[in-house]
Amino acid sequence: MTVQEMLNRLFQLGLSQTEVAEHCGTTQATIFCATSGKMVGYGTGKAIELLLAEREQTVKNNQIQAA
Numbered sequence: 001m002t003v004q005e006m007l008n009r010l011f012q013l014g015l016s017q018t019e020v021a022e023h024c025g026t027t028q029a030t031i032f033c034a035t036s037g038k039m040v041g042y043g044t045g046k047a048i049e050l051l052l053a054e055r056e057q058t059v060k061n062n063q064i065q066a067a
Helices: 003-012 017-024 028-035 042-066
Strands: none
Touching: 003 017, 003 028, 003 042, 017 028, 017 042, 028 042
């Protein structure tokens, strides 16, 4: 999954660019550029990946509890 795809999924989960940036230790401008396909540093990419995994797990846990 590309950084763009991960960011789009985070936005679908309700996070804003600013929230993603704060969680990943970067700026909203960096996240904005990444949504357009600009390369980001390894650390930022990894932070986005970890944030997405965390949020996906939360969604999964909430679905299990609701069932």
